[in-house]
Amino acid sequence: MKEDHYDILIVGSGAGGAPAAWNLSNIGLKVACFEQGEEINKSQLIKDNLWEYVRQTKYSSNPNKRNLKSDYPIDNNNSPISIANFNGVGGSTFLYSAHLPRFRSNDFKIKSFDNVGCDWPINYKDLKKFYELNEKIIGIAGKIGDPAYPDIKNLLKPVKLENSGKIISKGFKKLGWHFWPSYSGIVTSKFKNRKINSLSDMNNSYWPLAIKNGVDLYTNTRVSKIKIDKKGYASGVYYFNKNNIEKFQSATIIILACGGIGTPRILLNSKTKKFKDGIANSSGLVGKNLMLHPLGFVEGSFKNLKDSFKGPEGCNIYSHNFHGKNKYTKFNRGYTIQVLRGDNPISAALSSYKFKELRFGKNHHKQFAQNYGNKIPIAIICEDLPQKQNFIELDNKRKDYNGIPGVKINYMLSKNSKKMLAHGLKKGKELMEASGSKKTIAYGPVKHTGWHIMGTAKMGKKKTNSVVNSFGQTHDVKNLYIVDSSIFSTSSSVNPVNTIISLSLMITDGIKKDYLKNQK
Amino acid sequence: MKKKKIKFLKNFLNSKIPGDKKFKMPKFSSAVSIEEFLYEVEKDPILKKKIKKLIDIALSSKAKTIEKIYLKLENILYFLIICKYYSSKIVLKKLKNFNR
Numbered sequence: 001m002k003e004d005h006y007d008i009l010i011v012g013s014g015a016g017g018a019p020a021a022w023n024l025s026n027i028g029l030k031v032a033c034f035e036q037g038e039e040i041n042k043s044q045l046i047k048d049n050l051w052e053y054v055r056q057t058k059y060s061s062n063p064n065k066r067n068l069k070s071d072y073p074i075d076n077n078n079s080p081i082s083i084a085n086f087n088g089v090g091g092s093t094f095l096y097s098a099h100l101p102r103f104r105s106n107d108f109k110i111k112s113f114d115n116v117g118c119d120w121p122i123n124y125k126d127l128k129k130f131y132e133l134n135e136k137i138i139g140i141a142g143k144i145g146d147p148a149y150p151d152i153k154n155l156l157k158p159v160k161l162e163n164s165g166k167i168i169s170k171g172f173k174k175l176g177w178h179f180w181p182s183y184s185g186i187v188t189s190k191f192k193n194r195k196i197n198s199l200s201d202m203n204n205s206y207w208p209l210a211i212k213n214g215v216d217l218y219t220n221t222r223v224s225k226i227k228i229d230k231k232g233y234a235s236g237v238y239y240f241n242k243n244n245i246e247k248f249q250s251a252t253i254i255i256l257a258c259g260g261i262g263t264p265r266i267l268l269n270s271k272t273k274k275f276k277d278g279i280a281n282s283s284g285l286v287g288k289n290l291m292l293h294p295l296g297f298v299e300g301s302f303k304n305l306k307d308s309f310k311g312p313e314g315c316n317i318y319s320h321n322f323h324g325k326n327k328y329t330k331f332n333r334g335y336t337i338q339v340l341r342g343d344n345p346i347s348a349a350l351s352s353y354k355f356k357e358l359r360f361g362k363n364h365h366k367q368f369a370q371n372y373g374n375k376i377p378i379a380i381i382c383e384d385l386p387q388k389q390n391f392i393e394l395d396n397k398r399k400d401y402n403g404i405p406g407v408k409i410n411y412m413l414s415k416n417s418k419k420m421l422a423h424g425l426k427k428g429k430e431l432m433e434a435s436g437s438k439k440t441i442a443y444g445p446v447k448h449t450g451w452h453i454m455g456t457a458k459m460g461k462k463k464t465n466s467v468v469n470s471f472g473q474t475h476d477v478k479n480l481y482i483v484d485s486s487i488f489s490t491s492s493s494v495n496p497v498n499t500i501i502s503l504s505l506m507i508t509d510g511i512k513k514d515y516l517k518n519q520k
Numbered sequence: 521m522k523k524k525k526i527k528f529l530k531n532f533l534n535s536k537i538p539g540d541k542k543f544k545m546p547k548f549s550s551a552v553s554i555e556e557f558l559y560e561v562e563k564d565p566i567l568k569k570k571i572k573k574l575i576d577i578a579l580s581s582k583a584k585t586i587e588k589i590y591l592k593l594e595n596i597l598y599f600l601i602i603c604k605y606y607s608s609k610i611v612l613k614k615l616k617n618f619n620r
Contacts, residue, residue, distance in 0.1 A: 053607035056599075345606035345615055353598055372615070 001249060002216050006032040008511075009237060009251035011223045011266065014091015015500040016257030016484035018206035019134070023508040025213035027516065032251070033215060034239055036222035037070035037088030042203065052344045061086065061095050062448060070220070073398035073406030074261070076450075081292050083261060083409060083450040089219060090202040091259065092451065093497065097314030098185030098199045099338070100140050100498040102131050102149060106324055107383075107492035114325045116332040116416075117385045120489040121461045121470035122506075130502035130509070138205040138501070139191045142183040148320045156188045162311040164376045167302060168339045171435030172319060182315035182338070183498070199313075224404045225270040226254060226480065228279055234480045240402040253511065255481045257504065260290070260453025261392055261407055263486040267457065268394050269404060280457070280474035285467055287393060289386035289455040291491040294413055296335075296380030296421050296444030298428030300437025306373045308342030314495070315379075316341060322427065323383075323493050331419040333383040336493045337428065340377045348372045378431065380424030380444065382417055383493035386455050413445060421445060452496050454488035472507030483507050 008024050010017045013035040025031045040059070045051045055061070061084040063071040068087070076082035086094045105124035110117045132154060141156040158181040161169065165181070172179035185200030194204060211217065220242035227248070229235040236250035256263045264287040268278035278286055302308075319337040326334050343351055352358035352371040359367065390411045398406040413421070425442040432440040460466025463475040468487050474480045483504035485496050492499075605611060 049609055049612060050607060053603050056603045345612065346603055349602040349606055350599065353602070 001032070001218070003030055003032065004250070006030045006216075006249070006251040007515075008032070008253050008255060009034065009249060010255045010257055011237065012091060012257035012259065012262060012484065013089045013207070013217060014202060014257065014259065014484070015093050015497050016259070016482075016504045017091065017255070018202035018210065019137075019501050019504045020255055020257060020483050020508045021215045021217075022206045022210040022213065023505055024512060025210055025215045027512055029515065031210075031213075031215045032249070033210075033217045034221040034223050034237070034249075035089050035217065035219050037068070037086070038219050039089040039203075039217075040094065042094065042201075043198075052346050055095065056346055056350070059086065059095065061451070063087070069401045070222070072265070072400035072404065073395065075395050075398065075406065075408040079292075079409040079411035079450075080413060080445050080447065081294065081411060081450045082448050083453065084448055085259065085261070085451070085453070087262075089207065089217065091257075093201040094203070096201070096451070096497065097312070098201065098497075099182055099312075099314030099318075099495045100135075100138070100185045100200075101183045101318065101494040102152070102502075103127075103492045103494060103499050104148060104320075104324065107490065107494075110333060110490050114332055117490045118458075118460070118465075121459060121466075126470075127499070127502045127506060130505040131498060133505055134498060134501045137209075138185060138200045139187050139194060140183050140200065140498075141186050141188040143181045146180040148178065148180065148323075152183075155183070156186075156191060159184050159186050159188055159312045159316070160310075161316065162307070162341075163305060164308040164341060165311060165316045165339065167305065168317060168376060168378070168431070168435050171431050171433075172317070174434045175431065177319055177321040177337075177431070179317050179319045179321075179337075182312065182318050184312040184314060186312055222400075222402055222404070223266055224402065226266065226279060226477075228270075228272070228275065228477065232477065234279075234477050244402060246402075253479045253481065255483055255508075256486075257482075257484045259484050260456050260486045260488075263482055263484055264392055264456040265394065265405075265407055280467055280476045280480060282476050283464055283467060285388075285458060285465070287456050288388045288391045289458055290390040290392055290409070290411055290453070291384035291386055291455040291488070292390075292411060292450050293384055293452040293454075293491060293493070294382045294417050294421055294445040295449040296382070296425045296428065296442065297377060297446050298380065298425060298432060298440065298442040299375050299377040300432035300435065301375050301439040302436060303374075303438055305376070308373050308376050309344055309348075311341040313341060315339065318494075322424065329420075329423055331416050331423065333385065333416075333420070334493060335380050335382045335420055335424045337424070337431065338379045338381060340379055342373060342375050342377065345372065348375075376432075376435075376437075378428050380421065380428055381493050381495070382420045382424065384417060384454075384491045385414060386458065386490060387414060392456060409450075452485070452491070454485045454491045454496060457482050457486040459487040459489050471510045472503070481507060481511065 007029040008031045010033040021033050060066045070087040074083045086092045106113050108120040108123050111119045141159050143158040187194045187198050223237045223239045225238040227235050234254045267286045270279045315338040317339040322334045393408050394405040395408040396405045421444050457467040459468050472481045485500050
C-alpha cells in the first residue's frame with residue numbers, strides 16, 4: 001500500500017464507491033478504494049466487437065457462471081430470482097444498461113402516502129441537488145418536460161426512438177397511457193471528451209476525476225472483515241491481496257460500497273465474540289428486507305419490423321402509468337413499463353433455441369432470420385416492498401477464492417408482488433396488441449434479473465429498526481458509513497443507479513462538512 | 521455418438537446465410553472433430569474441461585443415460601457455437617449489427 005493510514009477507505013468501486021472517492025478527494029483527503037476485481041478495458045472489447053460475446057461467457061452477469069477469482073458463490077436455490085452483478089472496477093455498471101431515472105418524490109414516503117412499507121428518513125428535496133450534480137457529471141440523455149419529473153432540466157438531447165420506439169408509442173397513445181423517452185446514460189451530443197453514443201458509467205465519469213485527484217485505487221484487493229477497536233470504532237479492514245495474503249489496512253473512516261449483497265456479507269462476516277451477529281447489526285436487520293424488483297417480460301413480434309435491435313439497451317420509452325398508488329388496481333404501489341430494444345444476434349439465437357424456434361442444420365439461417373430484428377420486448381419492473389423474511393445469509397459451505405463464505409439468498413414474492421406482476425403482464429400484452437403485435441409472449445418473474453439488490457442495511461431514524469441513519473452512518477459504529485443500494489428503505493419501481501450515486505454524493509458531502517468543521 | 525455430433529456440427533458449419541453466395545463461415549469451419557472444434561471455438565479452460573468430461577462420459581455410458589448427456593452436450597455446444605459465430609465480424613456485418 002502507498003500509505004500506512006488513509007483518511008478514507010472505500011470498499012467497492014461501483015456506483016456507490018466511485019462518486020464517494022471523487023467527492024471526498026476534492027478536499028484533499030487521503031482516499032483509498034479497495035476493489036476485489038480487475039479493471040477491464042470495456043471500450044477495447046467494444047472496438048474489437050467482442051462485447052456481446054464476453055457478456056455471455058467470460059463476463060456473464062451470472063457470478064456463478066462467470067466464476068472469476070473476484071466473484072463469490074451465490075446460492076439462489078431458495079429464490080425465484082437469481083442475482084446478477086459484476087465484480088470489477090465500476091462494479092455492476094460495467095455491465096449495466098445505463099437507464100438512469102430518478103426516484104419520484106412519493107417513492108421516499110410510501111408509508112405516509114399509501115400506508116405500506118416505511119418512509120425514508122430523507123426526502124426527494126434532500127437528494128435533488130445531488131441528482132442534478134450526477135446528471136451533470138455522468139451525462140444523461142432525455143427529454144425535458146415529463147409531468148412525472150417536472151424539475152429535471154439539464155439533459156443531453158434524447159436518444160432516437162428508432163422504429164421500435166415509434167411502433168410502441170402508437171400503442172401507448174391508443175390506450176391513453178403515460179409514456180416518455182427514457183433517461184439514458186448515453187452521450188448524444190458534445191459532452192466533455194466523450195464519444196457520441198458512448199455509455200455513461202463509473203469508468204468514464206467519476207473514476208478519471210477521482211484518480212486525477214489522487215485517489216489510490218487498489219484492484220484484486222478483497223476485504224474480508226472490518227476491525228472494531230475497544231472504543232467501538234472501526235480501525236481498519238482485513239483484506240486479501242492478489243497473492244491471497246491476508247493483510248490489514250487502517251483508516252479513519254470506512255465506507256462500504258459493495259452493493260446489496262457485498263455490504264451485508266462483509267458486515268456479517270466481521271462477527272467477533274462481542275458482535276456475534278456481525279457488526280452494525282444491533283437491530284438484527286443486516287441482510288434482511290431484501291428487495292429485488294420482480295421483473296415481468298412481454299415480447300411482441302411485428303410484421304414489417306427488421307431493426308428492433310437499434311436504440312438504447314436499457315430502456316427506450318418508459319411509462320409511469322401504473323407506478324405508485326393506483327386506485328384502479330388491487331395491489332399496493334405499482335410498476336414501471338420499460339420498452340427495451342430487441343435482442344442482439346447472440347441473444348436472439350440463444351432465446352430462439354430455448355423456445356425451440358431455432359436448430360442446427362440447413363434451415364438454421366432461415367429460422368434465425370425469422371426471429372431476429374422483428375421483436376420488441378418490454379419489462380415490467382415491480383416495486384418490491386421490504387419484508388424481513390426476504391434476506392441474505394452467509395453460506396459457510398461454499399466459499400470464495402480467499403476462503404470467505406459465499407452468500408445464500410432467501411427470497412419469495414409477496415402476494416402483493418404476485419398481483420402486481422400479473423397485472424403488469426396483462427397490461428403489457430394489451431400494449432403489444434394495441435401496437436400491432438402479431439404474436440405476443442408474456443411471463444414472469446424472469447429468473448436471472450436480480451440486478452437491483454436493495455434494503456439489506458436499511459436507512460432509518462431509529463437504531464432499533466434500521467442499520468444506518470439519514471447520513472449513511474451506521475447507528476452502531478460512528479466512523480462506518482454505507483453508500484450503496486443496501487441502505488434503500490424502499491425500492492420504488494425504477495432503476496436504482498441514479499439514486500445510488502446521488503445518495504453517495506449526499507452522504508459524502510456530509511462527511512466532508514464534518515471534516516471541514518472539525519478542521520476549524 | 522461422436523459421428524452424430526460431428527454430423528450436426530458439419531451441417532451447421534457448412535450452411536450459408538440465405539441469398540449470399542460469397543459468404544463463408546468463419547475460419548473454424550474447417551474443424552472436423554469436436555475436440556478440434558472446441559479448441560478453435562472456445563479457449564476457456566473450465567468450459568473446455570467440462571465439455572471434454574461430458575464427451576468422455578457420453579462415450580462410456582450405457583444407452584439409457586446417453587440421451588440425457590447428449591442433450592446437455594448439445595446445449596453447451598450450441599451455446600458456444602452461437603456465441604462465437606454471432607460475434608464474428610463477418611456475420612455482424614451481414615446482419616448490420618456493429619458496436620451496439
